[in-house]
Amino acid sequence: MKLKTRIIIIIIVIFILISAIFVLFLVRKxxxxxxxxxxxxxxxxxxxxxxxxxxxxxxxSLDMHNLPQEIERLSQIYPPYLIxxxxxxxxxxxxxxxxxLQDTIMIALYEDVKKTIKTDHLLKELETAFxxxxxxxxxxxxxxxxxxxxxxxxxxxxxxxxxxxxxxNVDMYLGADYQYYKSIDELPVxxxxxxxxxxxxxxxxxxxxxxKQLGRSPRITLxxxxxxxxxxxxxxEMMFPYAAERLIIGYSEEKYQxxxxxxxxxxxxxxxxxxxxxxxxxxxxxxxxxAPFTKPFGNESPGxxxxxxxxxxxxxxxxxxxxxxxxxxxxxxxxxxxxNNSKFKPQAK
Numbered sequence: 001m002k003l004k005t006r007i008i009i010i011i012i013v014i015f016i017l018i019s020a021i022f023v024l025f026l027v028r029k030x031x032x033x034x035x036x037x038x039x040x041x042x043x044x045x046x047x048x049x050x051x052x053x054x055x056x057x058x059x060x061s062l063d064m065h066n067l068p069q070e071i072e073r074l075s076q077i078y079p080p081y082l083i084x085x086x087x088x089x090x091x092x093x094x095x096x097x098x099x100x101l102q103d104t105i106m107i108a109l110y111e112d113v114k115k116t117i118k119t120d121h122l123l124k125e126l127e128t129a130f131x132x133x134x135x136x137x138x139x140x141x142x143x144x145x146x147x148x149x150x151x152x153x154x155x156x157x158x159x160x161x162x163x164x165x166x167x168x169n170v171d172m173y174l175g176a177d178y179q180y181y182k183s184i185d186e187l188p189v190x191x192x193x194x195x196x197x198x199x200x201x202x203x204x205x206x207x208x209x210x211x212k213q214l215g216r217s218p219r220i221t222l223x224x225x226x227x228x229x230x231x232x233x234x235x236x237e238m239m240f241p242y243a244a245e246r247l248i249i250g251y252s253e254e255k256y257q258x259x260x261x262x263x264x265x266x267x268x269x270x271x272x273x274x275x276x277x278x279x280x281x282x283x284x285x286x287x288x289x290x291a292p293f294t295k296p297f298g299n300e301s302p303g304x305x306x307x308x309x310x311x312x313x314x315x316x317x318x319x320x321x322x323x324x325x326x327x328x329x330x331x332x333x334x335x336x337x338x339x340n341n342s343k344f345k346p347q348a349k
Contacts, residue, residue: 032241217333230310255302
């Protein structure tokens with residue numbers, strides 16, 4: 001075979017391979033977990049404008065020689081929650097602001113936030129997620145997003161929503177190994193692991209936006225709490241259909257693998273011990289609240305195994321009840337109905 005012919009054949013083979021990869025990519029983009037096509041998503045994203053106000057940028061760029069006028073100017077942009085009417089005339093507040101802006105740790109936090117949390121990148125991820133959100137909930141509004149730096153306040157939510165404004169404490173998303181996190185004794189490693197920028201878009205939905213749709217019903221038993229927490233994760237999964245499941249729940253790869261492998265074992269244990277309908281605070285904390293592991297399954301197990309199982313139960317429910325919409329699921333507060341219709345029977349290892 002002549003060299004020229006061989007080259008032509010090689011080029012044809014390469015073209016076929018590239019075409020096949022492209023087709024697979026298109027299939028993947030049009031068949032996510034939530035069954036929303038790329039065309040639907042693109043059309044929906046054109047119907048809204050998402051914006052992010054960087055409060056920390058505006059604060060750290062203030063003219064320190066004209067603070068009252070500068071604060072009054074910002075009050076026209078930001079809600080009273082952040083800048084109260086007339087606060088620019090309060091000498092104590094102005095002195096407090098000066099101290100904040102001149103604090104060396106706050107300055108370091110701000111510089112690190114600028115390097116780590118890029119507006120364009122965050123907007124791109126959130127526009128896609130809110131695009132999915134608007135497909136599911138076309139009549140709902142898109143919240144205004146405001147980022148800020150409270151100063152590593154681990155006792156306040158890192159993300160929360162108020163009056164349809166979404167507040168994001170970006171200083172809590174600077175990386176699991178961030179230097180200042182290590183100096184906070186109250187911030188354990190298993191929580192610091194989720195203080196990474198890749199969790200920020202997910203947390204916006206899991207910790208805040210979900211409450212715009214979550215039905216309100218008393219959570220009395222363990223299974224009530226498991227199903228509610230599972231609904232939150234399933235909702236978030238629908239907004240990030242290509243994200244790894246371990247990122248949705250916030251597990252390391254090792255912890256996620258353990259949870260997947262021993263899902264059936266933990267479920268059977270809960271049934272055998274008659275725990276599903278238990279009401280004690282200690283029982284619910286054991287399976288739902290933040291912890292390095294879930295008792296009594298040893299240090300290798302992840303915390304929040306009840307939340308993980310509740311998520312898998314909801315996935316099973318939605319798979320076996322395809323006529324139920326996401327909106328209907330979020331409003332459904334008959335936990336016994338969800339449990340019975342989920343056909344959830346994980347196998348023990």
